[in-house]
Amino acid sequence: GQQLNQSPQSMFIQEGEDVSMNCTSSSIFNTWLWYKQDPGEGPVLLIALYKAGELTSNGRLTAQFGITRKDSFLNISASIPSDVGIYFCAGQLGTSYGKLTFGQGTILTVHP
Amino acid sequence: DVKVTQSSRYLVKRTGEKVFLECVQDMDHENMFWYRQDPGLGLRLIYFSYDVKMKEKGDIPEGYSVSREKKERFSLILESASTNQTSMYLCASSPLWGGGRETQYFGPGTRLLVL
Numbered sequence: 001g002q003q004l005n006q007s008p009q010s011m012f013i014q015e016g017e018d019v020s021m022n023c024t025s026s027s028i029f030n031t032w033l034w035y036k037q038d039p040g041e042g043p044v045l046l047i048a049l050y051k052a053g054e055l056t057s058n059g060r061l062t063a064q065f066g067i068t069r070k071d072s073f074l075n076i077s078a079s080i081p082s083d084v085g086i087y088f089c090a091g092q093l094g095t096s097y098g099k100l101t102f103g104q105g106t107i108l109t110v111h112p
Numbered sequence: 113d114v115k116v117t118q119s120s121r122y123l124v125k126r127t128g129e130k131v132f133l134e135c136v137q138d139m140d141h142e143n144m145f146w147y148r149q150d151p152g153l154g155l156r157l158i159y160f161s162y163d164v165k166m167k168e169k170g171d172i173p174e175g176y177s178v179s180r181e182k183k184e185r186f187s188l189i190l191e192s193a194s195t196n197q198t199s200m201y202l203c204a205s206s207p208l209w210g211g212g213r214e215t216q217y218f219g220p221g222t223r224l225l226v227l
Contacts, residue, residue, distance in 0.1 A: 009152070033215055042116075042202055042218035043155075088154060090216075097162050098143050098206040099170075100216055102155040 006089050006103025013079055014111050021087060021106045022073040029091030032065050032072040033100065037086040046087075047074070079110050115139070116219035118203055124225045131190040133222050135203030142208045144186035145216065146170075146178060149200040161186055162208075193226045200224075 006023045013019060023032070031050050035043035047058050049065035049072060056063055062075045072089055086107050090100040119134035137144065143162050147155040147170075157170030159178040167178050175197060179187045186205075190197055200223050204216040 003154070006154070035218075040121075040221070040223075042204075042220045044218070045215050048215050090155075097160060097168070098208070098214060098216060099145075099157065099160060100155075102147075104152060104154040 004089055004091055004101055004103040006106060008106060009104065010107040010109070012109045012111065015080060017079055019076040019079055019083070019108065020073060021089075022071060023089035023091070023103045024071045025091060025101075026070070027091075027093075028069040029093060029101075030069070031092040032063070033090040033092070034061075034063050034072070034074045035088045035090065037088065037105075039085065043088055076108075079108075081110050081112055084108055084110050116203055116205055116217050118201075118219040118222050120222050121220060122223050122225075124227065125193050126227055127194060129190075129193050129226075131193050131224070131226075133188040133190075133201055133203075133224070135186045135188070135205075135219055136184050137186075137205035137217070138184065139205065139207075139217070140183065141205040141217075142183075143206045143216075144180065145204040145206075146176075146186065146188045147202045147204065148172070149202055149221070155202060158188065193224075195226050198224060198226045 004023045034046045037043040047063040052069045054065040060077045086105045089103040116137045145160040146158045161167045161180040177189045203219040206216045
């Protein structure tokens with residue numbers, strides 16, 4: 001099946017730094033979602049984007065739905081140790097089944 | 113809060129055993145999904161179901177089957193477990209995707225080791 005290209009694959013940063021990650025696709029999506037997975041747990045939704053061009057914030061997190069509907073980015077400002085985890089982007093085409101296509105994930109490590 | 117539970121957090125099985133992974137959601141969602149997660153590959157869809165007794169293959173259905181006898185319960189079955197099925201298995205559910213603000217909700221995952 002189709003896949004999203006998510007980058008970077010991993011990041012090692014110092015506490016307090018800002019983080020940016022993105023996803024691109026050759027296909028158009030109607031919805032972009034960003035999830036975070038803590039070690040040993042299931043993914044939890046961080047931000048959902050439902051409209052091209054939409055910019056949405058959730059605390060220190062900001063995400064945008066690209067105008068072309070083929071990409072999205074997630075920014076984390078002033079990182080803290082609990083930001084550690086795997087971040088996934090996911091795109092949805094808009095069928096009633098709600099099937100998602102996931103990126104490969106970005107592993108974030110934050111050094112205190 | 114939406115709750116998706118999975119019957120086991122960790123499982124160890126032997127090659128050739130039949131394995132059942134159970135998932136239950138409490139939000140009356142129509143759609144349910146099974147994924148496997150492997151390092152560097154993200155989440156890959158195995159099967160999904162959009163109604164009781166209805167199922168559709170995902171991207172990697174080989175070696176797996178599913179059962180949905182009740183709306184709240186979706187089971188993943190490994191008929192004859194193999195070592196390449198060692199992985200993290202994630203269940204998710206969602207309401208019908210009707211152009212609103214739906215999303216998928218995940219369970220905590222089952223880490224399966226096949227020896």
